[in-house]
Amino acid sequence: MPGTPHTLSQLRAGQLAGIQRLDLSCGLTDFPREIFDLADSLQVLNLSNNALSSLPDDLLRLHQLQVVFCSGNRFTELPAVLGQCPQLQMVGFKSNQIRSVPAAALPPQLRWLILTDNQIEALPAGLGDCSRLQKLMLAGNRLQQLPPELARCQQLELLRISANAINTLPPWLANMPQLAWLACGGNQNSAINQAQNELAPHTSPVPVQWNSLTLQQTLGEGASGVIYQALAQADSPGRDPRAVAVKLFKGAVTSDGWPHSELAACMAAGAHPHLIPVIGPLAGHPDGAQGLVMQLISPAFSTLALPPSLQSCTRDVYAAGTQFTLQKVLLIALGVAQATAHLHACGLLHGDLYAHNLQCDASGFCMLGDMGAAWFLPDDTDAAQALQRLEVRAFGCLLEELLARCKEPAPEELTALRDSCLQAPKQRPLFKEVLQCLAALA
Secondary structure (H helix, E strand, C coil): CCCCCHHHHHHCCCCCCCCEEECCCCCCCCHHHHHHCCCCCCEEECCCCCCCCCCCHHHHHHCCCCCCCCCCCCCCEEEEEHHHHHCEEECCCCCCCCEEECCHHCCCCCCCCEECCCCCCCCHHHHCCCCCCCCCEECCCCCCCCHHHHHHHHCEEECCCCCCCCCCCCCHHCCCCCCEEECCCCCCCHHHHHHHCCCCHCCCCCCEEEEHEEEEEEEEEECCCEEEEECCCCCCCCCCCCEEEEEECCCCCCCCCCHHHHHHHHHHCCHHHHHCEEEEEEEECCCCCEEEEEEEECCCCEEEEECCCCCCCCCEEEECCCCCCCHHHHHHHHHHHHHHHHHCCCCCEEECHHHHHHHCCCCCCECCCCCCCCCEECCCHHHHHHHHHHHHHHHHHHHHHHHHEEEECCHHHHHHHHHHHHEEEEECCCCHHHHHHHHHCC
């Protein structure tokens, strides 16, 4: 979540007095002591993409500090001083070389922890003491298991453990009362690898060569990649180029996991009217970047909401004044439920069922995209259904957001469906039952 960049000279000249957010990326090897001059106002400190390996022991002097980003630096240990910052709620140390996470480094008010793309083999039992933790992002590490104490984090809503070395999921995970967004594909010996290996040859897509594409404007950007509009050369002479969308991944490991896991999930999902169609993987990029080529969605469609903010943490952000008719709410809900039920029938969990991953037209017809967090469910039916009910909660959150912005009173059956999707895990319906309810209302 980048902000407006600042300079070291501005900081040293006292030109940043009173600011609430500092974004400083200028090859720093040491923490600038002038930052302490901002102690009475500074709430967000972003020192990403520098060359830092430590933070000062008196960091707690920044007594208003709520957010620290130090991604893309040289830390090998999560600094213990973070745990002494009384207001600190969000900690982001993506893409360092962190191997150790001391319990002392976990702030008492922690809500959001990002440790994606590091070298962590184990997490401390003290993580279970973070009672306010809502969002935990651990993709691209070396974890073999989760600490059982994490089960005490009853507010946890989003968990990313893709691209690790976790063989089996702990049974308590599916019973986490608030957990709705779970990604754990691409783990060593896990179902994702088995499913990739078992994809029949005829389902393997033909790669789209980079030199056959002409990139145009940027369509959007997420944590894992940037999506561009592009022209693809026609397959045969005399035909016009066709417009497509190209997703270029930002790195070998994204916040959701491996790019090749996303491709495997897309291929296993196949075609569905409410899924954004994927043409194939990108090949031949001059810098070796990975990507996906997708069908370009009509301009009549727009993204339903923005991703969560620092303040909302796990809930999407809608444009001010957003309102929906009841008919549009029903159409969106029905389309999402049909797409998700299809994925579950294919043995997949989407993992990121959010309004910001929905393209929607004026009538309410929608298409679900971004399979970056998708993963293959276990073969065990009971275990698979328990995990599917996590995604039912994500649908309940979406329905709650839609109904909160509905211009008309909702029928009792629809509010009852919302409530049933948000209740205790074992009491939630499966998507088959959700669809039955929506079909009766549509």
